[in-house]
Amino acid sequence: MNINRIIWIVLDSVGIGEARDAAKFGDEGADTLGHTAEANGGLNIPNMVKLGIGNIDGAHNLERCDNPIGCFGKMAEVSAGKDTTIGHWEMAGIYSPDPFPVYPDGFPDCIIDEFIKKTGIPGILCNKPASGTQIIAQLGDEHVATGKPIVYTSGDSVFQIACHEDVVPVERLYEMCETARHILTGKNAVARVIARPFVGENGNYKRTPNRRDFSLKPSEDNILCRVCDKGLDVIGVGKIHDIFAGVGLTESKHTNDNQDGMDVTLDYMKQDNKGIIYTNLVEFDSTWGHRRDYKGYARGLEEFDVRLSQVLDTMKDTDMLVITADHGCDPTYKGTDHTREYVPLLVYGKCLKRGVNLGTGDTYADIAQTLAEIFGTEPVKIGKSFLNKIM
Structure with missing residues (x-):
């Protein structure tokens, strides 16, 4: 058979x-x-x-x-x-x-500056390796107040962007990730750019199922x-x-x-x-x-x-x-x-x-x-x- x-x-x-x-x-x-x-x-x-x-x-x-x-x-x-x-x-x-690049000290200024310029955002928060749940607890209030996305990485080859769904609509967050994906090429070709939307208020934040990964082909x-x-x-x-x-x-x-x-x-x-x-x-x-x-x-x-x-x-x-x-x-x-x-x-x-x-x-x-x-x-x-x- x-x-x-x-x-x-x-x-x-x-x-x-x-x-x-x-x-x-x-x-x-x-x-x-x-x-x-x-x-x-x-x-x-x-x-x-x-x-x-x-x-x-x-x-x-x-x-x-x-x-x-x-x-x-x-x-x-x-x-x-x-x-x-x-x-x-x-x-x-x-x-x-060959391993994908990782960023234990955060992403270099040339990447972050280009990301800010091409997305038109007011700046970013974090830019270091972090636990996703912990970093939105620490910086969620500041993100909500300023509109600045939380950009972080981990031990993996990832560029993660966390935004509150009421501050940055999910489709807009996906657009930011697409922009980052186009920037992160060559020696900076990380395996994945990840959208990490969350909801909640006053330090009590929770990630939603609207995560999206933007991988290398x-x-x-x-x-x-x-x-x-x-x-x-x-x-x-x-x-x-x-x-x-x-x-x-x-x-x-x-x-x-x-x-x-x-x-x-x-x-x-x-x-x-x-x-x-x-x-x-x-x-x-x-x-x-x-x-x-x-x-x-x-x-x-x-x-x-x-x-x-x-x-x-x-x-x-x-x-x-x-x-x-x-x-x-x-x-x-x-x-x-x-x-x-x-x-x-x-x-x-x-x-x-x-x-x-x-x-x-x-x-x-x-x-x-x-x-x-x-x-x-x-x-x-x-x-x-x-x-x-x-x-």
Whole structure:
């Protein structure tokens, strides 16, 4: 039986233990899944257990399954980064040997001056690495009083702009981000410009779901473009459109949170499409990982696991489910940044073998190479297909 459709779900930041090169990134000992389970006295995730999450080599504090119905493994990252963009690009078959630029001391005057001039704003606030929730609490009142956007970065390659929706309308904020995206090129080509709208008053501010990411355009030498060129559907759910700047997608839909992401994914699964449904569930990273909220992280995993049962029930005989992640963000670890980790790989389909240990892949692009073989496209440049192991 042929596989006609891939349901590809990325649990944003759900790593499964320090990568072999974690020391280069200062991330020795990180383990997003293992430490989250340990800190909460275990995780109630029976559907992922059934697929084999606890059977992955080196998994800690996760329940094993005697007869898993899925195939399971983990993958290392070869690209020079540990952020969302590089992770997703690599799993689509794009190798990024050079890291995107980061700004631990804030952005240079030449960038900020040009940004102010081209947007016509009265100036900016902040211009340093910061926690998004903390910086709007600190500077929100001044922003409301002056109209100056809050511009900040993080350990990632990002240029973030936070504005109150009543002070700067969301569409105007998006225009500012487009302007910044055009400025940030060459040696200053950050991976993402991010719109961070918020609401509230008097120091009590809350970010809204109207976030938008303005990413660099990836190479078209990737599995999404290959599958699209075959005349098949490539549907992005959540941040996927932003991460790939729309490249290689036939359709996409932004989502507000993980639950919305699962609703949209299930809606697409019930439609008559063939190709790829590619979903990013961002809350693990943005809401719990960076906030170092290990209780929320555990709750999010358990909530996803409940929805996973609906995915399994909705799958057609010719569907294949792939669950993975794009990096780690250990909520028990020091700092607030991503962590360089292996990512889990769970694969399931009614026409696939069960209980196969896929071991450790050398690159996230093993997924892309497997999809290239499934859909009969030209192979991507990196990665090794695991199709022969699971069929």
